[in-house]
Amino acid sequence: xxxxxxxxxxxxxxxxxxxxxxxxxxxxxxxxxxxxxxxxxxxxxxxxxxxxxxxxxxxxxxxxxxxxxxxxxxxxxxxxxxxxxxxxxxx
Amino acid sequence: xxxxxxxxxxxxxxxxxxxxxxxxxxxxxxxxxxxxxxxxxxxxxxxxxxxxxxxxxxxxxxxxxxxxxxxxxxxxxxxxxxxxxxxxxxx
Numbered sequence: 001x002x003x004x005x006x007x008x009x010x011x012x013x014x015x016x017x018x019x020x021x022x023x024x025x026x027x028x029x030x031x032x033x034x035x036x037x038x039x040x041x042x043x044x045x046x047x048x049x050x051x052x053x054x055x056x057x058x059x060x061x062x063x064x065x066x067x068x069x070x071x072x073x074x075x076x077x078x079x080x081x082x083x084x085x086x087x088x089x090x091x
Numbered sequence: 092x093x094x095x096x097x098x099x100x101x102x103x104x105x106x107x108x109x110x111x112x113x114x115x116x117x118x119x120x121x122x123x124x125x126x127x128x129x130x131x132x133x134x135x136x137x138x139x140x141x142x143x144x145x146x147x148x149x150x151x152x153x154x155x156x157x158x159x160x161x162x163x164x165x166x167x168x169x170x171x172x173x174x175x176x177x178x179x180x181x182x
Contacts, residue, residue: 043133046174050160054172065156067178069141081145083137087158 006030010037010045018048022089023056032063032090038070042085049087063090097121101128101136109139113180114147123154123181129161133176140178154181 008021018035025033037045053060066086071079099112109126116124128136144151157177162170 040131040134042137043131043174046133046158046176049158050172050174054160062158065158067137067140067153067156069145081141083134083141085137 006032007034007036008048010035010041010048012041015044015047015051018044019051019056022048022052026052026057026060026089026091032088035087035089036084038082038084042083045085045087049089052089057089057091060089060091062087064088097123098125098127099139101126101132101139103132106135106138106142109135110142110147113139113143117143117148117151117180117182123179126178126180127175129173129175133174136176136178140180143180148180148182151180151182153178155179 006025008018008025010018022033022035035045035049049062053062064086065088068084070082070084072082074080097116099109099116101109113124113126126136126140140153144153155177156179159175159177161173161175163173165171
């Protein structure tokens with residue numbers, strides 16, 4: 001899972017940790033930041049993108065938005081489908 | 092909030108209720124169905140779209156995908172921002 005530095009994976013931390021991570025990327029000079037999440041964290045990823053766009057980095061837009069499905073193996077060998085989202089914010 | 096018949100609002104019911112609602116729209120002859128959700132239900136809306144697309148209506152695609160913010164007034168008069176998603180599935 002090698003990803004460029006400008007990808008933020010949204011998980012179980014509070015929203016503002018991820019907002020801060022995205023804002024930091026932009027203030028470090030990145031022109032685009034990708035926000036990724038799976039399963040229940042998808043709602044949080046949308047919150048993070050909207051908070052960044054509306055409150056912190058006003059010249060940023062949602063450049064692309066994708067949803068998909070990942071197949072995950074559980075510990076007992078079952079396969080589970082998990083929804084994913086990728087939100088690309090661009091200056 | 093007058094909306095065309097082909098809009099499904101995803102809320103607190105189990106995923107499969109909404110999957111069934113979307114599949115019914117398509118089998119009634121709709122060429123496109125819009126799935127909307129707010130807040131924590133956003134993850135569920137993505138699940139619903141993916142399940143419809145991968146398991147039930149295979150000739151359907153995500154035609155457009157939008158995220159936004161709604162402002163909601165709580166009972167004690169405070170204003171809350173809630174993220175929203177709109178997923179347009181099209182044959």
